[in-house]
Amino acid sequence: MARLPASEPRRPVQQPQPPARASPMSSGGGGSEPEAMKDLDAIKLFVGQIPRNLEEKDLKPLFEQFGRIYELTVLKDRYTGMHKGCAFLTYCARDSAIKAQMALHEQKTLPGMARPIQVKPADSESRGGRDRKLFVGMLNKQQSEQDILRLFEPFGVIDECTVLRGPDGNSKGCAFVKFSSHTEAQAAIQALHGSQTMPGASSSLVVKFADTDKERTLRRMQQMVGQLGILAPSFALPFSPYSTYAQALMQQQSVLSASHGNFVSPTLAFSPCPIQQIGTITLNGLPPAPLAQTSGLHSPPLLGTTAVPGMVAPIANSFASVVPISNSHATLEAVYANGLVPCTGTRRCRQGPQAVYPATSITPVAQTISHPLPIIQQQQREGPEGCNLFIYHLPQEFGDNELMQMFLPFGNIISSKVFMDRATNQSKCFGFVSFDNPSSAQTAIQAMNGFQIGMKRLKVQLKRPKDATQTY
């Protein structure tokens, strides 16, 4: 009964005009001309492990051999335009998609890639793909995918099973297992979580639903905050699953996403190295292959032979402001890559700030780059009215930098200053932060006023204008 339009006239009956706007965002047009019709049951494919130097036009030939392409879109970062290393692909015919998946998925490795190409239905094609994916922790590092499969097979059909490995190929002691249904996944949790302790594992087997992307981002941010050294013990309040601060960060992320036009604003006075430029250095200044390595799992030889990876690190660090301002995943990744460059495991990196600058070879670069920062800060730039915050009840150990770090998520910071007691050189536990726009300041007040650190709660309010009468 399939009413396939055997001889479809060129003009669609009434609506299904394909998303014709292959929005020529920055580059000169992608490779797809969605002029053809596609099957009603066409499958949108996700294509992963694409070298970042390949665009639509480069990929087209590879995929065209399985049928006419309806649409092919390489995913780019919304703001930086950076190639994300993956794409969406829709064939006119459903059958072509199936053939392509069969022929290519995990079957072929594109030049420069460490892992084989991925060709499979996009997440959007199967709603709730996430509720059947499990994270398995506390595995024995010797256990392979096969071993994990054996363990989980009894509970249902397994779509995917991946052991997480470091750059050297060694297991990280954890894995992802995707069942065909939520119910099966649930059953596996019930049966296996805590059920046994693998030899060499420090505690019993962990089986739980994998983090969502949001949770992942959150965790990363928390890690970052931890790395900045402003994690007082009470930050992780026992009665809230996620700290208020982290939630604020998340909120802020979406706010910034919505109005990213701001960060291109002329207020770059703060930054001796304009934000855009950082993006360039970090993202485009490196040849594709090493970049991929840097942002993912680094390879040691790279570190030893060139200063390039080291350069990325201190730049991103000195101007950590780039992260929340541009809100670019790419930049985020750069920062993480940076933090992770010296050591492959996150665990060791979390121990403290010193872990971030361990390589002596990069010190000169770091000095060069960070030199201008103190000078700029000394200028004590004040923002327009409504942009300057007064912050009281700061932790004793907070300096200008910590203050800035804490408020970075809310916008573009022009200056941050903690007031010091001249005699003792101790913080007076209050300071000022200036944003480049009132909205950031308001958001910061919302998020941070009353925020508990240790025994104290922050007081965050607009700074009184200089000329205002104190008496009223």
Next chain:
DNA sequence: TTCTATT
């Protein structure tokens, strides 16, 4: 002990 990416 949470991945290479999902408009």
